[in-house]
Amino acid sequence: MTTAADALVELLAALARRQHEHRSITASRLTAVIDSGLLPTELHEMATYYRAKAHRDIGHSQDSRRGYQQVADGGGCLAHAARRGLAQAPRLAGDFPTTFERTLG
Numbered sequence: 001m002t003t004a005a006d007a008l009v010e011l012l013a014a015l016a017r018r019q020h021e022h023r024s025i026t027a028s029r030l031t032a033v034i035d036s037g038l039l040p041t042e043l044h045e046m047a048t049y050y051r052a053k054a055h056r057d058i059g060h061s062q063d064s065r066r067g068y069q070q071v072a073d074g075g076g077c078l079a080h081a082a083r084r085g086l087a088q089a090p091r092l093a094g095d096f097p098t099t100f101e102r103t104l105g
Helices: 004-017 023-036 041-057 061-074 079-092 096-104
Strands: none
Touching: 004 023, 004 041, 023 041, 041 061, 041 079, 061 079
16 A cells, blocks of 8 residues: 555455454455545544454454554544443453443442
8 A cells, every 4th residue: 555545445345344354354454445545534533443343253352442542542533433442341341240340430
């Protein structure tokens, strides 16, 4: 990737293919897009959010939480969804008391 257009094409292709390929491939493709540094903030946030979801799906919970936290801290349009992902992370790890506390407490 050498231009913002290249990064955008790869982002959109990774998102379009994420239901048809292993999440580790999606995470890898999105990492390449993020590491390129070619996307504007909003699209960088989108790549980070969907990489966090892919990490969650393949069991990389710390990487997932880190990505969700970065998006939530950014306060953009995906911040609410990222906070929801953070709230559900303990549930996926089997920590139901923490999940209850975060969602109802």
